[in-house]
Amino acid sequence: MADSDDDLKRRYREIAREEPSSALDAAILAKARIKAETRGKLVSDTTFTTTGNSRTAKVVSDTSLPLVSGSRFRRWSVPLSLAAVLMLGIGVSLRMQFDKPGVETSIPNEYAMPERAEPAPATPAEKTAPPAATGMVQPTQSPSPAARGAPTTLAEPVFVPASPPASAPAIAPAPSSPSTELARDQAAASPAPAQPKERVENRARADAAFVPTPPLAELKAAAPATITTQPSTLLPPSPPAAAASPPARQRAKRESEADAAAGARALRKSVAADPERELVQIAKLREASQNEEADKALEEFRKRYPEFKISEGMWDRVRPR
Amino acid sequence: MGETDEQLMLAYAGGDAHAFESLYARHKGPVYRYVLRSVKSRGEAEELFQDVWEKVIGAAERYRPQAKFTTWLYTIAHHRLVDHWRVKGLALVSIDVDDDEEEARAPEPRAAPSSEPHRIAEARDTLEVLSAALAALPLAQREAFLLHHEGDLSVAEIAAATGTNEEAAKSRLRYAINKLKDALGDG
Numbered sequence: 001m002a003d004s005d006d007d008l009k010r011r012y013r014e015i016a017r018e019e020p021s022s023a024l025d026a027a028i029l030a031k032a033r034i035k036a037e038t039r040g041k042l043v044s045d046t047t048f049t050t051t052g053n054s055r056t057a058k059v060v061s062d063t064s065l066p067l068v069s070g071s072r073f074r075r076w077s078v079p080l081s082l083a084a085v086l087m088l089g090i091g092v093s094l095r096m097q098f099d100k101p102g103v104e105t106s107i108p109n110e111y112a113m114p115e116r117a118e119p120a121p122a123t124p125a126e127k128t129a130p131p132a133a134t135g136m137v138q139p140t141q142s143p144s145p146a147a148r149g150a151p152t153t154l155a156e157p158v159f160v161p162a163s164p165p166a167s168a169p170a171i172a173p174a175p176s177s178p179s180t181e182l183a184r185d186q187a188a189a190s191p192a193p194a195q196p197k198e199r200v201e202n203r204a205r206a207d208a209a210f211v212p213t214p215p216l217a218e219l220k221a222a223a224p225a226t227i228t229t230q231p232s233t234l235l236p237p238s239p240p241a242a243a244a245s246p247p248a249r250q251r252a253k254r255e256s257e258a259d260a261a262a263g264a265r266a267l268r269k270s271v272a273a274d275p276e277r278e279l280v281q282i283a284k285l286r287e288a289s290q291n292e293e294a295d296k297a298l299e300e301f302r303k304r305y306p307e308f309k310i311s312e313g314m315w316d317r318v319r320p321r
Numbered sequence: 322m323g324e325t326d327e328q329l330m331l332a333y334a335g336g337d338a339h340a341f342e343s344l345y346a347r348h349k350g351p352v353y354r355y356v357l358r359s360v361k362s363r364g365e366a367e368e369l370f371q372d373v374w375e376k377v378i379g380a381a382e383r384y385r386p387q388a389k390f391t392t393w394l395y396t397i398a399h400h401r402l403v404d405h406w407r408v409k410g411l412a413l414v415s416i417d418v419d420d421d422e423e424e425a426r427a428p429e430p431r432a433a434p435s436s437e438p439h440r441i442a443e444a445r446d447t448l449e450v451l452s453a454a455l456a457a458l459p460l461a462q463r464e465a466f467l468l469h470h471e472g473d474l475s476v477a478e479i480a481a482a483t484g485t486n487e488e489a490a491k492s493r494l495r496y497a498i499n500k501l502k503d504a505l506g507d508g
Contacts, residue, residue, distance in 0.1 A: 020350075035381070
């Protein structure tokens with residue numbers, strides 16, 4: 001039995017010659033080496049203390065190891081963030097100041113806007129209105145109180161002050177003739193300055209219908225730059241406007257809207273303080289011996305403010321002579 | 322011979338990579354053949370062989386020389402093979418079943434296509450006959466034979482590695498040897 005077993009073993013040895021491939025050997029040995037390296041590191045960092053029969057291992061932390069790189073990032077993250085926010089804020093402020101000087105101050109629009117409000121009242125009516133040098137508005141053409149609320153048409157006579165109404169309340173009266181000032185005040189008191197907007201709307205409607213009336217066409221040709229407060233789609237854009245980028249166009253639109261709002265505020269303010277000032281203007285006309293004009297102005301004043309009580313002193317100054 | 326397997330394994334557990342190389346050089350062939358003759362293809366055998374050694378590498382820290390290193394090593398290999406057979410859906414040989422009953426059972430799944438009887442008959446060379454007869458053995462018997470001849474394990478160690486009792490291991494080994502002798506015409 002033992003002999004046969006040995007014979008079987010010998011024969012089996014003859015067929016049992018397979019070996020794993022060298023690549024497999026290399027892979028396994030590489031894994032073993034990696035594991036041994038990490039284990040050797042761990043073992044070298046471990047001290048063994050023997051107490052009686054028990055053997056305990058204690059991992060000794062190496063204090064000479066450098067700090068984790070993440071802690072450095074954590075240490076600088078807050079200061080860096082603050083610096084970035086500051087830089088961004090300063091950059092935006094500078095940019096805004098560069099784009100729109102004076103934006104950093106808190107001056108109300110009504111004081112900052114007059115320069116830009118110039119084109120608003122300068123409607124196409126300038127062509128039909130008397131030149132600013134005359135400074136005289138025909139009082140008979142002033143709309144009646146009933147007609148004030150009615151929508152105006154393009155054919156209506158336009159009464160536009162020679163100087164922008166938005167700037168009128170803010171600017172001290174210039175040393176011009178009293179008639180000029182009176183005309184300016186009358187124009188400011190009347191609802192006429194509100195008309196350009198309606199008129200342009202009407203014009204927009206007319207443009208949309210593709211039947212521009214001859215006066216409108218004339219006005220467009222005469223003063224193309226005066227409709228700056230309206231959307232650029234209403235009128236053919238001027239070359240610079242057409243070349244402007246969309247953000248610039250939007251900014252211009254916003255500015256023009258702000259101008260219009262400031263103008264309206266200024267008008268309301270001037271109308272509220274109007275009767276007294278108008279009487280003063282009439283008194284000045286009397287003093288200048290321009291009685292005819294003063295009479296007309298007084299008549300107009302009566303029509304406009306029928307219930308206004310004129311004080312005795314003022315009446316002495318303005319009464320007809 | 323130098324250091325024993327157990328000493329080498331402990332040295333490796335302490336971080337000595339060269340100890341593992343020595344250990345691997347000693348046992349790679351027998352373990353490989355044990356796995357190769359237990360599965361159908363060389364590819365599967367290589368995969369399982371690699372898994373076995375990775376388990377050895379991973380378990381080195383927990384290794385305690387309470388038994389022979391080879392017993393521990395082949396226990397790992399056996400468990401890996403059992404997992405493999407389970408995945409393949411092969412019916413495992415009940416290691417607790419009596420060998421006589423085992424003999425009477427229906428044929429077990431064979432590990433190789435060459436396990437068919439007609440292949441054995443066609444084998445002209447003695448070595449081929451032996452190889453075919455070995456492949457035709459039931460899994461448990463073949464395993465016992467391989468552990469004895471490749472791993473140089475005793476019956477008790479075979480029982481420990483395969484998780485069975487010594488009687489069953491002895492019986493399996495005896496049946497395997499007898500069948501192979503019959504195949505070779507030595508019976």
